[in-house]
Amino acid sequence: NAGVTQTPKFRILKIGQSMTLQCTQDMNHNYMYWYRQDPGMGLKLIYYSVGAGITDKGEVPNGYNVSRSTTEDFPLRLELAAPSQTSVYFCASSYTNQPQHFGDGTRLSIL
Amino acid sequence: AQTVTQSQPEMSVQEAETVTLSCTYDTSESNYYLFWYKQPPSRQMILVIRQEAYKQQNATENRFSVNFQKAAKSFSLKISDSQLGDTAMYFCAFMKQEAGGADGLTFGKGTHLIIQP
Numbered sequence: 001n002a003g004v005t006q007t008p009k010f011r012i013l014k015i016g017q018s019m020t021l022q023c024t025q026d027m028n029h030n031y032m033y034w035y036r037q038d039p040g041m042g043l044k045l046i047y048y049s050v051g052a053g054i055t056d057k058g059e060v061p062n063g064y065n066v067s068r069s070t071t072e073d074f075p076l077r078l079e080l081a082a083p084s085q086t087s088v089y090f091c092a093s094s095y096t097n098q099p100q101h102f103g104d105g106t107r108l109s110i111l
Numbered sequence: 112a113q114t115v116t117q118s119q120p121e122m123s124v125q126e127a128e129t130v131t132l133s134c135t136y137d138t139s140e141s142n143y144y145l146f147w148y149k150q151p152p153s154r155q156m157i158l159v160i161r162q163e164a165y166k167q168q169n170a171t172e173n174r175f176s177v178n179f180q181k182a183a184k185s186f187s188l189k190i191s192d193s194q195l196g197d198t199a200m201y202f203c204a205f206m207k208q209e210a211g212g213a214d215g216l217t218f219g220k221g222t223h224l225i226i227q228p
Contacts, residue, residue, distance in 0.1 A: 043216070048214060050213045100158075
């Protein structure tokens with residue numbers, strides 16, 4: 001049982017480049033989330049989705065976009081990478097009112 | 112909006128000792144959930160324990176237990192018989208029940224717990 005799978009695990013981008021962080025879950029969870037974790041801080045919510053075709057902004061959505069075409073997949077898109085987006089990114093999923101299951105994270109550096 | 116505060120950036124105890132990590136929160140919600148997550152150096156986020164606000168009984172999971180004081184908005188984690196593998200960052204997190212968890216978790220800044228041999 002894979003749970004929540006994130007790819008890639010590490011990535012270095014140049015300023016202005018774009019990329020997509022992939023997230024897939026095999027637990028048939030209806031809710032999915034993207035968080036970022038900056039050094040010495042807790043996780044902050046970027047975007048979330050309550051089901052296929054439905055997404056909404058979290059606390060720190062600027063500079064990111066998401067889509068959810070299937071229950072399983074919830075990719076996060078960075079269009080114009082900026083140094084402020086250097087962080088560790090976590091994808092998570094859950095059932096309604098249940099604890100979230102997290103992926104192993106993606107460490108992203110923008111230089 | 113809700114806030115979660117963890118006032119202990121770092122704690123260090125000897126193996127086999129008992130340690131308590133503090134967490135306070137602020138919310139106007141009546142129904143919610145509270146969690147403790149563990150993040151070891153591997154970076155994984157691992158659920159330690161969960162508490163439903165409507166339950167008066169404190170949650171326990173083996174060596175881990177909480178002291179939930181709803182009126183005081185306090186949610187501390189006690190680790191008994193601490194082990195070297197307990198060394199990690201510990202995050203306290205809040206989730207509104209009304210949205211079913213759809214709008215995510217609010218995390219504290221974390222406490223770095225070090226278990227000394």
